Structure formats: C-alpha cells, structure tokens
Amino acid sequence: MTYAVWIPLLPLLGWVVNGLWGQRWGRRPVAAVACGTVVAAFAVGLALLRALSALPPDARHVEVDLYRWFAAGPVAVPMRLLVDPLSVVMVLVVTGVGALIHIYSVGYMGDDDGFARYFAYLNLFMASMLTLVLADNLVVMFIGWEGVGLCSYLLIAFWFTRPAAAAAGVKAFLVTRLGDVGFLLGIFLAFGIFGTVEFGAMTRDAATRLPLGGAAAVALCLLLFLGATGKSAQLPLYIWLPDAMEGPTPVSALIHAATMVTAGVFMIVRMHAVYLRAPLAMDVVAIVGAVTAIFAAASALVEPDLKRVLAYSTISQLGYMFLAVGVGAWGAGIFHLTSHAFFKALLFLAAGSVMHALGGTTDMRQMGGLAKPLPQTAAMFGIGALALAGIPPLTGFFSKDQILSAAFRHGDIVLWAVGLAAAGLTAVYIVRAFVLTFLGAPAPSAAGDAASAHAPHEAPPVMSVPIQSLALLTVLGGALGLSFTRPGVLERFLAPVFVASAPNPAEAGGGGSEVLLVSASIAVALAGVGLAWAIYRMRTLRGESPAVHAVLAHQFYVEDLYNAVVAAPARGLARAFELFDREGVDGLVMVIARGVGGGGAWLRRVQTGYLRQYAALVLIGVILFLAYWVSR
Amino acid sequence: MGGVLVEAVLFTITAVLGVAGGVGVIAARQPVHSALALLLVLMSLAVDYLLLDAQFIAVLQVIIYAGAIVVLFVFIIMLLRTAGEAPRPRAAPSMGFAAVLGTVMASALVAAATMARGPVAPVDAAYGTVQQVGRALFHAYALPFEAASIVLVAGMIGAVALGKRAHVVTAASGGAAEPTAARVAGTAGGTRR
Amino acid sequence: MTVPAPFYLALSAVLFTLGTVGVLARRSALIVFMSVELMLNAVNLTLVTFARLRGGVDGQVVVFFVLVVAAAEVVIGLAIIVNIFHTRETVDVDDVDLLRG
Numbered sequence: 010m011t012y013a014v015w016i017p018l019l020p021l022l023g024w025v026v027n028g029l030w031g032q033r034w035g036r037r038p039v040a041a042v043a044c045g046t047v048v049a050a051f052a053v054g055l056a057l058l059r060a061l062s063a064l065p066p067d068a069r070h071v072e073v074d075l076y077r078w079f080a081a082g083p084v085a086v087p088m089r090l091l092v093d094p095l096s097v098v099m100v101l102v103v104t105g106v107g108a109l110i111h112i113y114s115v116g117y118m119g120d121d122d123g124f125a126r127y128f129a130y131l132n133l134f135m136a137s138m139l140t141l142v143l144a145d146n147l148v149v150m151f152i153g154w155e156g157v158g159l160c161s162y163l164l165i166a167f168w169f170t171r172p173a174a175a176a177a178g179v180k181a182f183l184v185t186r187l188g189d190v191g192f193l194l195g196i197f198l199a200f201g202i203f204g205t206v207e208f209g210a211m212t213r214d215a216a217t218r219l220p221l222g223g224a225a226a227v228a229l230c231l232l233l234f235l236g237a238t239g240k241s242a243q244l245p246l247y248i249w250l251p252d253a254m255e256g257p258t259p260v261s262a263l264i265h266a267a268t269m270v271t272a273g274v275f276m277i278v279r280m281h282a283v284y285l286r287a288p289l290a291m292d293v294v295a296i297v298g299a300v301t302a303i304f305a306a307a308s309a310l311v312e313p314d315l316k317r318v319l320a321y322s323t324i325s326q327l328g329y330m331f332l333a334v335g336v337g338a339w340g341a342g343i344f345h346l347t348s349h350a351f352f353k354a355l356l357f358l359a360a361g362s363v364m365h366a367l368g369g370t371t372d373m374r375q376m377g378g379l380a381k382p383l384p385q386t387a388a389m390f391g392i393g394a395l396a397l398a399g400i401p402p403l404t405g406f407f408s409k410d411q412i413l414s415a416a417f418r419h420g421d422i423v424l425w426a427v428g429l430a431a432a433g434l435t436a437v438y439i440v441r442a443f444v445l446t447f448l449g450a451p452a453p454s455a456a457g458d459a460a461s462a463h464a465p466h467e468a469p470p471v472m473s474v475p476i477q478s479l480a481l482l483t484v485l486g487g488a489l490g491l492s493f494t495r496p497g498v499l500e501r502f503l504a505p506v507f508v509a510s511a512p513n514p515a516e517a518g519g520g521g522s523e524v525l526l527v528s529a530s531i532a533v534a535l536a537g538v539g540l541a542w543a544i545y546r547m548r549t550l551r552g553e554s555p556a557v558h559a560v561l562a563h564q565f566y567v568e569d570l571y572n573a574v575v576a577a578p579a580r581g582l583a584r585a586f587e588l589f590d591r592e593g594v595d596g597l598v599m600v601i602a603r604g605v606g607g608g609g610a611w612l613r614r615v616q617t618g619y620l621r622q623y624a625a626l627v628l629i630g631v632i633l634f635l636a637y638w639v640s641r
Numbered sequence: 642m643g644g645v646l647v648e649a650v651l652f653t654i655t656a657v658l659g660v661a662g663g664v665g666v667i668a669a670r671q672p673v674h675s676a677l678a679l680l681l682v683l684m685s686l687a688v689d690y691l692l693l694d695a696q697f698i699a700v701l702q703v704i705i706y707a708g709a710i711v712v713l714f715v716f717i718i719m720l721l722r723t724a725g726e727a728p729r730p731r732a733a734p735s736m737g738f739a740a741v742l743g744t745v746m747a748s749a750l751v752a753a754a755t756m757a758r759g760p761v762a763p764v765d766a767a768y769g770t771v772q773q774v775g776r777a778l779f780h781a782y783a784l785p786f787e788a789a790s791i792v793l794v795a796g797m798i799g800a801v802a803l804g805k806r807a808h809v810v811t812a813a814s815g816g817a818a819e820p821t822a823a824r825v826a827g828t829a830g831g832t833r834r
Numbered sequence: 835m836t837v838p839a840p841f842y843l844a845l846s847a848v849l850f851t852l853g854t855v856g857v858l859a860r861r862s863a864l865i866v867f868m869s870v871e872l873m874l875n876a877v878n879l880t881l882v883t884f885a886r887l888r889g890g891v892d893g894q895v896v897v898f899f900v901l902v903v904a905a906a907e908v909v910i911g912l913a914i915i916v917n918i919f920h921t922r923e924t925v926d927v928d929d930v931d932l933l934r935g
Contacts, residue, residue, distance in 0.1 A: 663852035666872055667865070679868050686875055689879060701901055702901070746851050
C-alpha cells in the first residue's frame with residue numbers, strides 16, 4: 010500500500026504548483042489543480058479503504074515505510090505511514106469534506122486577488138493534515154501538527170492588511186504554540202518510556218511499560234493533552250478560535266470546524282492504549298471536555314456575530330469529543346468527529362452563502378428575514394442547525410447521544426448531566442442564530458442596504474452544490490453510527506484499532522437504560538429548540554436579564570483574566586527587555602562605535618593632504634627601520 | 642702608479658661637484674637653475690661610473706638621464722613658467738626640520754657606508770662592457786627586460802592619455818585657463834595653455 | 835678601483851640625503867621631482883659600487899632597470915604635473931591637498 014503516500018503528496022504538489030505559478034495563471038487552472046489534487050487524494054483514500062477491507066480484521070494495520078529519517082543513538086525516527094481503519098476514516102473525512110470546501114471556495118474567493126495564494130495555502134494545509142492523520146509515529150504526526158498550525162496562521166491572516174486578521178493569526182499561532190510545548194515534552198517523555206514513538210509499538214507495550222495509574226503515564230497523557238487543548242481549542246487555550254473567524258469562511262469551515270481542530274481528539278484516540286493506563290488523565294480529559302462544552306455553549310448564546318457563534322459551537326462540540334475519549338468511548342468520539350465535520354462545515358458554508366449574499370457582514374443584528382430571498386440557504390442552515398441540536402434522525406443526534414450514553418454508563422453522572430445541559434444550550438443558541446438570521450423582520454440597515462446596494466441572491470452552483478452535498482451527508486450520516494443492538498458500522502470498522510486495549514464498558518449497548526437516555530436527549534433537544542423559538546421570535550435575552558447577558562457576553566471574563574494575568578505581565582517583561590536591549594546592549598555597542606569613531610577622528614589629523622608631510626613620515630619610518638637594522 | 646692618483650683626484654672632483662650640484666638642485670630659486678645643477682650631478686656620476694668600470698652604465702647615464710630626462714625637465718619648466726614660491730602653510734615640514742632630519746640620516750648612512758669593508762673582487766677587461774651587460778640582460782634577466790619594455794609602453798600610453806585629457810578639460814569645460822584664440826600650436830606635443 | 839668603496843658609498847649617502855631634504859623642504863613640484871631623481875641616482879651609484887665590489891654585473895643590470903623605470907616615471911610624472919598646472923594654475927605640492935582627511 011505504498012500508494013498511500015500519494016494522499017498527502019498530491020496536495021503538496023498542488024501547493025508547489027499553485028504557489029510558484031498560480032499567480033500567473035487564470036482562475037480556472039489554479040482551481041483545477043487545487044481541487045483536483047484533493048479529489049484525487051479522496052479517490053486514493055477510497056482505494057485504500059477497499060484494500061484495507063479486503064484484509065482480515067486483525068491484519069488491518071499496515072505500516073508503509075517511506076524512508077529512514079534520522080537515527081541518533083537509541084532513537085530512530087522513520088518516515089512511515091500507518092494505514093489502519095482509523096487513519097482511513099480520517100483520510101476520507103478530511104479529503105471528502107475538504108474537496109467539497111475546495112470547490113465551494115472557487116466560488117467564494119472568486120473575485121479575490123489572492124486566489125492563487127489561497128489555494129496554495131489550502132493545499133498545503135491538506136497535505137499537512139493528511140500527514141498528521143496518516144502518521145505512524147508521534148514525530149511524523151508532529152510534522153503535520155506544526156504544518157496545520159502554520160497554515161492556520163497563514164489562512165486566518167489571509168487578508169493580512171486588516172489589522173484584526175493579522176492579530177488573530179498571530180494569536181492563534183502563539184496560543185497553539187503553548188500547547189505544542191506540552192506536545193513536544195510528551196514526545197520526549199514517550200521516547201524515554203518506550204524508546205520509540207511509533208503508535209503500534211506504544212499500543213502494544215503500554216500495558217507492560219506503564220504501571221496503571223503511575224506518574225509516568227499520567228504525565229505523558231497530560232502533556233499530550235496540553236497539546237490537544239491548544240490545537241482543539243479547549244479550556245483554557247480556546248481563546249484563539251473565535252478570533253480565527255477573521256479568516257475566509259471556507260477556511261473556518263475546513264480548518265476550524267472539520268479538520269485541524271479535531272487533530273487533538275485524533276491524537277488521543279491514537280494514544281488510547283497509553284491513556285487507558287492513566288485513568289486520572291482520562292478523567293481530566295473528560296472533565297475539561299464537559300466543562301468546555303457547556304462553557305462555550307453559554308458563550309455562544311449571546312454572541313452577535315454569526316461566525317463566532319459557530320466558532321463557540323465548534324469549541325463546545327469538541328468538548329463533547331473529548332468527553333467521549335475521556336470515558337473511553339473511542340468509537341463514539343470519532344463518530345462525533347465525523348458527523349460534526351459534516352454538519353459544522355454545512356453550517357459554515359451556509360453562513361458563507363449568507364455573507365456572500367449580503368456583501369460580507371456577519372453581524373446578526375444586521376440580518377433578519379433572509380428566508381425569503383435565500384430559501385435554499387435557509388433550508389440548508391436549518392438542516393445543519395437541527396443536526397447540531399441533536400434532533401433525530403440527523404447524524405448529530407446519533408453521535409451526541411452515543412457520547413452521553415457512554416458517559417452515563419461509565420459512571421460519570423455529573424458529566425452526563427453537564428453534557429445534557431450543554432446539549433440544551435446548544436439547541437437554544439443555534440436556533441437563536443437561525444431565527445435572528447433568517448426569520449423575523451429585516452434589520453433596519455439591512456433593509457436599506459438591500460434596497461439600494463444589491464438584493465440578496467442565492468449563491469451560484471459552485472457554492473450551493475457542496476452545501477447540498479454536505480446536507481445530504483448530514484442527513485444520511487447517522488447510518489454510520491446507528492447502534493441499537495450492536496455497535497454501528499463505523500464502530501465495527503474501527504474496532505480492530507482498539508483491540509489491544511481493554512474491553513470497553515462504554516461499548517456494551519442495549520437495554521432499557523439506553524431507551525431512557527435517548528429519550529432524555531431528545532427531550533432536552535426539543536425543549537431547547539422550542540425555548541429558543543419562543544424567546545427569539547419575541548425578544549432578546551439582553552432585554553430579559555442584562556446581568557446574565559453581560560457575564561455571558563464577556564465569556565465569563567476569561568479573556569479579561571487572560572489579559573491581566575498573562576498578557577499584561579508578558580508585555581511588561583517585553584518592554585523591560587526592550588529597554589535593556591536598547592540602552593544596555595545597544596548602548597554598549599554605541600560606546601564602542603563612538604570610541605572607534607573618535608579614535609579615528611583623532612588619527613585623521615595625520616591626513617593633512619600635504620605630500621611633503623607624508624614624505625617626511627615615510628622618511629622617519631625608514632630611518633627607524635635602518636637604525637634597527639644597523640644595530641643588529 | 643699614476644693611475645691611482647688619477648683615480649683619487651677624479652673621484653674628489655666628482656664628489657665635490659656632485660655634492661655642489663645636489664645642493665644646487667634643492668636650494669636654487671629658479672627651477673632652471675635646479676635643472677642645470679641636476680645636470681651637473683648626473684655628469685659627475687657618469688664619471689664615477691667610469692671609475693667603477695661600468696662603461697655601459699655610464700653611457701646610458703649620459704644618454705638617458707642627461708640627454709633625455711633633463712631635457713624633458715627643461716621643456717616642462719619652460720612650459721609652466723612657474724613663479725617663485727609663496728610662504729609655506731603650517732603643517733608642512735620646515736626647512737629646519739628637513740635639515741635636522743637630513744643630518745641625522747646622512748650620518749646614519751655614512752656610518753653604514755664605512756662598514757662596507759672587504760676585499761674588492763678582481764675583474765677582467767670585459768667587465769661592465771656592453772657585451773657583458775647585454776648578455777646578462779638577454780639571458781638571466783630576460784623576463785625583467787621584457788617587463789621593462791612593457792613599463793615603457795605603459796609610460797608612453799599614459800603620457801599620451803594624460804596629454805589628451807588636458808585638451809578635453811580646457812576645451813569642453815572652459816577650464817581654468819582663459820579661452821584661447823586661434824592659436825597655432827607652436828610647441829611640440831600640442832599642450833594648450 | 836683604487837678608491838675604497840666606503841667613499842663612493844658615502845658620496846651616495848650624501849646625495850641621497852640631499853635629495854630627501856629637497857623632497858621635504860621644497861614646494862615646487864618640479865624641484866621635488868628633481869630631488870627624487872637625485873635620490874635615484876644616489877642609489878644607482880650604490881648599486882654600481884657594490885657590483886664592482888662583488889665582481890658581478892648584476893648590480894649594473896639592476897641600474898639599467900632603474901634607469902628605464904626612472905625614465906618612464908619622469909614622463910608620467912611630468913605629464914601629471916602639467917595636468918595639475920592646467921587645472922589649478924599651480925605646481926605647489928601643498929596646494930594639492932584634496933586628500934585631506
């Protein structure tokens with residue numbers, strides 16, 4: 010299966026080609042190259058799926074050796090890809106959703122000057138993400154990890170002439186960097202414990218090398234989790250994701266909803282054997298996930314910017330995924346990852362259509378009543394909203410419900426309750442977004458603009474077809490996880506990956522408690538929808554209780570806390586260093602320079618320009634020389 | 642023998658004349674007088690060369706130095722018609738300083754000179770003749786000989802180039818000299834005034 | 835060579851010194867030039883003397899080359915002096931101080 014290397018390689022070539030020559034070509038060739046490479050990668054992914062399925066389940070772990078990267082003493086890092094059910098699933102999700110978003114981007118970015126640059130970066134992102142997903146060891150994964158971080162920065166700050174965008178890009182990069190420190194330390198620790206960082210070896214040896222609940226295991230898991238926190242925008246390193254909405258909407262859809270932010274979850278799933286050896290760490294993961302889920306959902310409730318609502322929603326849903334892996338429901342976490350990719354991308358692209366129709370605004374206070382001119386977009390958004398809220402039979406319901414059930418069965422009743430409450434809030438905020446955008450009376454300014462500027466119109470097919478494809482996947486995707494009597498299709502496919510781990514209590518399905526839990530989820534979701542419908546058709550939360558609104562609007566003052574505790578001291582330290590550099594170091598340099606200059610000026614007095622003086626000096630020198638010579 | 646006496650007398654005469662001429666070169670008010678003093682020095686040195694059995698060199702001295710270089714000097718002096726010297730600025734070495742320096746140097750060099758004792762190598766009649774020097778020039782020193790010819794060519798080219806530029810400067814920019822009327826180039830080489 | 839070598843060398847030394855003094859003390863470029871020629875000739879005398887002392891003709895060959903180079907040098911030097919005179923109306927070496935730092 011060496012051809013697996015083409016999966017990350019094709020987009021990489023796309024990056025090179027578009028990066029070097031894209032500027033000189035027209036839109037069509039650039040779009041063709043960019044979309045073509047991703048679609049081709051998807052096709053290779055399908056081939057890989059077929060080849061893998063042909064193998065017996067316990068043989069579905071194929072290592073594709075590319076070359077020996079470096080070896081220093083006992084440490085050897087090969088450039089190797091791992092083809093197993095998990096990576097194939099991720100590849101298909103990434104390339105599938107990615108391809109749809111690429112096609113959508115052709116329409117969305119159609120009149121942007123940086124068209125070629127955009128697609129070059131997007132392809133580079135795909136290459137990095139696919140490297141991350143196909144990696145056989147932590148170091149190769151880290152290459153992809155860093156690559157997606159870089160592309161995230163490049164694409165968030167795509168319109169770099171806008172100060173807000175540039176600042177957001179830097180913020181994203183720096184915050185995820187903090188997490189990356191943990192990741193790196195985790196890699197080093199893993200080297201120390203296992204002597205290698207290959208996933209297969211670590212899965213095999215986890216039980217033998219890591220005492221259950223030991224400090225080494227906990228440290229390793231927490232360090233890696235720190236990296237995941239940064240990349241997947243969990244508490245406390247989530248602050249970059251809402252600001253990342255400054256980037257183009259397709260970027261938000263691809264990177265900050267469907268793929269990059271899921272890297273943290275994916276990494277933990279890959280390291281599941283290690284995590285199972287540190288129950289304390291898993292608890293931490295689950296708690297952080299649940300808290301983040303509800304916290305972000307609450308913040309989304311009062312957010313006036315449509316994209317930022319979706320950003321908080323992403324943070325919240327990622328919290329669910331971490332809750333899942335925190336209780337050991339690996340399959341459920343991946344399933345939610347997949348379904349979330351579908352409906353969140355759908356929501357983002359639909360929002361992009363709205364913006365495209367309105368000429369770029371994302372403030373919901375300036376929207377309203379858009380269902381009439383944009384019926385198709387409204388319908389698509391509605392489908393995504395229902396999926397997010399967890400209404401059956403859409404895919405969001407199945408995946409979220411699996412997670413909540415797993416939490417319940419794991420014994421974490423509190424976490425289950427928190428998750429349920431967050432689900433309620435989710436329904437409320439997304440319906441609120443829908444109502445504010447598409448229903449009701451058009452906002453005053455929007456009405457005026459619509460009449461004078463350009464009437465909102467539906468997006469062209471190049472944009473609407475991908476949206477519709479995602480809607481279809483959202484509706485049908487639930488089939489992947491349908492599990493009433495036995496685990497669903499996806500879970501069964503992924504099962505061999507987790508065969509080395511202990512039997513998972515969360516996967517044992519069926520029974521009466523299942524029905525109860527499902528009913529509870531549905532009830533909460535419907536209640537949330539109804540509540541939001543009622544409230545936001547009539548009035549806003551701000552009117553009802555300003556205090557609550559203020560707290561929520563400031564995201565529980567987390568950012569302010571950050572500013573005071575982290576940012577301000579850092580700035581002070583930076584200023585101190587700058588002073589030292591300017592006065593101390595620079596001053597020293599200037600003293601030396603001035604000294605040399607002064608000495609030179611003093612010596613310059615010899616240069617009188619008088620020939621005869623020069624001759625005299627030469628003569629004196631000659632005499633001295635002669636005197637010395639004679640005296641010998 | 643009488644040869645010894647003749648030699649000694651000749652040397653004394655040349656020494657006196659040479660030194661006198663040297664002083665004249667550096668002390669004369671008029672440049673022309675300096676040139677003539679230089680000529681005196683050169684001729685006495687030529688006689689010294691003969692005393693040292695360097696016939697070829699002596700002849701060359703007369704031809705090249707006295708015959709060409711001094712003539713060139715005289716030409717230029719006539720062309721430039723330099724006036725007397727203005728009072729000197731401060732930074733330049735004064736006469737006194739130069740005199741002191743000169744005395745020190747002279748004493749050092751003379752002291753060194755007196756240390757050159759040793760047997761005089763005997764030479765045959767062919768020593769210092771055109772043939773011997775010529776043979777050396779074309780055998781052992783052939784390469785420097787060629788180099789010397791290149792130096793001469795370079796000198797010629799340089800002189801022509803420098804001479805040309807004088808034309809361009811005064812003609813194009815109207816230079817420091819006053820505009821010349823239709824003046825027939827009376828002097829060889831055509832350097833304008 | 836009946837007059838001992840030190841005499842020739844002493845004469846050469848005196849002439850050389852006179853030339854040096856002339857270079858230092860006089861301000862007319864032409865006089866300076868002539869003083870340089872004086873120095874060159876003094877050196878020539880030294881070379882010939884030593885050639886005679888050692889019995890070889892190499893010193894005289896060197897003198898030959900000195901002559902050639904001196905000739906070329908005089909040509910160029912005088913051309914330069916003439917140029918300077920044309921642009922600045924002076925042959926005073928102290929006036930040529932454009933290289934003053």
